[in-house]
Amino acid sequence: xxxxxxxxxxxxxxxxxxxxxxxxxxxxxxxxxxxxxxxxxxxxxxxxxxxxxxxxxxxxxxxxxxxxxxxxxxxxxxxxxxxxxxxxxxxxxxxxxxxxxxxxxxxxxxxxxxxxxxxxxxxxxxxxxxxxxx
Amino acid sequence: xxxxxxxxxxxxxxxxxxxxxxxxxxxxxxxxxxxxxxxxxxxxxxxxxxxxxxxxxxxxxxxxxxxxxxxxxxxxxxxxxxxxxxxxxxxxxxxxxxxxxxxxxxxxxxxxxxxxxxxxxxxxxxxxxxxxxxxxxxxxxxxxxxxxxxxxxxxxxxxxxxxxxxxxxxxxxxxxxxxxxxxxxxxxxxxxxxxxxxxxxxxxxxxxxxxxxxxxxxxxxxxxxxxxxxxxxxxxxxxxxxxxxxxxxxxxxxxxxxxxxxxxxxxxxxxxxxxxxxxxxxxxxxxxxxxxxxxxxxxxxxxxxxxxxxxxxxxxxxxxxxxxxxxxxxxxxxxxxxxxxxxxxxxxxxxxxxxxxxxxxxxxxxxxxxxxxxxxxxxxxxxxxxxxxxxxxxxxxxxxxxxxxxxxxxxxxx
Numbered sequence: 001x002x003x004x005x006x007x008x009x010x011x012x013x014x015x016x017x018x019x020x021x022x023x024x025x026x027x028x029x030x031x032x033x034x035x036x037x038x039x040x041x042x043x044x045x046x047x048x049x050x051x052x053x054x055x056x057x058x059x060x061x062x063x064x065x066x067x068x069x070x071x072x073x074x075x076x077x078x079x080x081x082x083x084x085x086x087x088x089x090x091x092x093x094x095x096x097x098x099x100x101x102x103x104x105x106x107x108x109x110x111x112x113x114x115x116x117x118x119x120x121x122x123x124x125x126x127x128x129x130x131x132x133x134x
Numbered sequence: 135x136x137x138x139x140x141x142x143x144x145x146x147x148x149x150x151x152x153x154x155x156x157x158x159x160x161x162x163x164x165x166x167x168x169x170x171x172x173x174x175x176x177x178x179x180x181x182x183x184x185x186x187x188x189x190x191x192x193x194x195x196x197x198x199x200x201x202x203x204x205x206x207x208x209x210x211x212x213x214x215x216x217x218x219x220x221x222x223x224x225x226x227x228x229x230x231x232x233x234x235x236x237x238x239x240x241x242x243x244x245x246x247x248x249x250x251x252x253x254x255x256x257x258x259x260x261x262x263x264x265x266x267x268x269x270x271x272x273x274x275x276x277x278x279x280x281x282x283x284x285x286x287x288x289x290x291x292x293x294x295x296x297x298x299x300x301x302x303x304x305x306x307x308x309x310x311x312x313x314x315x316x317x318x319x320x321x322x323x324x325x326x327x328x329x330x331x332x333x334x335x336x337x338x339x340x341x342x343x344x345x346x347x348x349x350x351x352x353x354x355x356x357x358x359x360x361x362x363x364x365x366x367x368x369x370x371x372x373x374x375x376x377x378x379x380x381x382x383x384x385x386x387x388x389x390x391x392x393x394x395x396x397x398x399x400x401x402x403x404x405x406x407x408x409x410x411x412x413x414x415x416x417x418x419x420x421x422x423x424x425x426x427x428x429x430x431x432x433x434x435x436x437x438x439x440x441x442x443x444x445x446x447x448x449x450x451x452x453x454x455x456x457x458x459x460x461x462x463x464x465x466x467x468x469x470x471x472x473x474x475x476x477x478x479x480x481x482x483x484x485x486x487x488x489x490x491x492x493x494x495x496x497x498x499x500x501x502x503x504x505x506x507x508x509x510x511x512x513x514x515x516x517x518x519x520x521x522x523x524x525x526x527x528x529x530x531x532x533x534x535x536x537x538x539x540x541x542x543x544x545x546x547x548x
Contacts, residue, residue: 031521035481035483035486035522036483040521041521059520059521061443061521062445064451066448067519
């Protein structure tokens with residue numbers, strides 16, 4: 001099966017691969033997928049004082065489409081207000097990468113992992129808990 | 135270095151040998167007769183060509199000419215054997231025994247007979263090496279059992295089944311034995327009488343013949359096997375398979391079998407040496423590799439390897455200059471890992487991380503060394519991206535990696 005040039009570009013040269021050092025402040029981490037279905041995605045977002053996503057990182061086990069979708073999403077997230085993360089939909093990723101029907105689960109999984117990373121950040125850094133400045 | 139991908143997918147299909155093509159060519163525009171035309175020379179030439187091809191096919195598997203039925207390929211051969219026996223012997227019993235690692239061209243006809251023809255089907259499991267237990271086969275045989283269908287060699291792992299032992303038990307119990315021998319014929323010596331099988335499926339394009347032609351061996355003596363035809367019409371192939379015969383294809387299949395018979399011994403040891411070189415070099419260079427299948431009883435050309443923490447399709451996409459096949463059917467809607475590897479107890483994550491390398495006559499040392507280089511790079515690249523590899527490096531207890539012995543190389547951690 002031939003992938004679109006966008007998928008190939010992200011797969012050949014994935015952007016923002018990696019993880020933040022464990023002690024990095026204002027980071028949210030989210031994972032989605034299981035090894036059973038053949039895809040596991042892990043996203044991290046680092047959010048600045050203005051609630052803007054300063055940087056994003058990913059690590060993904062999965063097919064070329066899953067890796068490309070992850071790379072694409074980290075680029076999309078970078079520089080956006082944290083709230084805007086809510087507007088990311090699987091259809092946006094599918095369209096941007098021209099994914100075929102059988103690869104659409106990759107888009108859904110990426111959104112799931114991003115949502116988990118945002119929730120994790122909000123849980124750890126935005127809730128009025130002791131020890132953290134919101 | 136290479137103008138097209140290095141082809142290491144010979145279990146999927148093989149190139150038609152040029153000498154085979156040459157043998158076929160006169161049968162398109164020159165000798166185009168129909169053997170059913172018994173009154174003129176055109177028909178006689180075709181008849182003679184079938185006879186010669188039948189002899190060549192029979193000689194490769196120790197059969198006699200009259201025991202060969204030409205078909206459109208191994209899928210048809212399997213369907214004819216399994217459904218043909220089930221229908222013909224329905225009054226004797228309705229139970230069929232097969233194995234979980236069979237090709238879908240065996241499993242699906244069995245499912246059909248169960249769902250639509252009231253048959254009972256027992257699907258036996260396999261051990262971690264992919265072999266079925268002979269005692270389990272013996273236990274599965276009951277009064278109603280009419281057929282046991284067990285492949286000779288696995289298309290995915292190359293593992294050989296203990297077919298001779300199974301056939302001996304079946305014979306004692308009066309049960310017919312069919313084998314899908316598509317991957318074995320032409321690669322290892324196959325003799326229907328030594329094995330004691332009653333029906334054997336083979337394919338042209340797996341042994342350097344053309345696509346669209348296959349054969350079914352049907353035993354004529356001890357016992358004489360009868361089949362209910364699945365294609366009705368002009369009564370070709372002694373009524374077992376109607377339809378004007380594919381003369382060029384059949385001539386090609388014959389030529390391919392003849393070539394295989396003459397070159398098999400040399401090619402087996404040569405390809406076996408290359409396959410061992412591939413496995414040795416990869417295991418020296420890449421940590422966390424597992425070989426799937428039976429080491430002792432295996433086709434010489436096949437290697438199925440798990441590269442933990444990376445997904446098979448992604449690995450193939452990373453190596454555009456190598457043509458292999460994946461244990462992961464990620465491109466299909468089902469999105470499932472190989473049923474063969476799962477039947478062997480391989481965890482899903484590892485089944486998804488598996489590739490099959492199948493060598494052939496065209497494979498040389500340079501191909502193998504090139505593949506090793508590409509794989510080493512691709513696996514390292516993808517492990518750098520893999521969250522599973524991180525997890526394993528961090529705590530060493532990621533699920534499904536209990537078989538690992540070595541530590542990951544420091545150079546590979548990100």
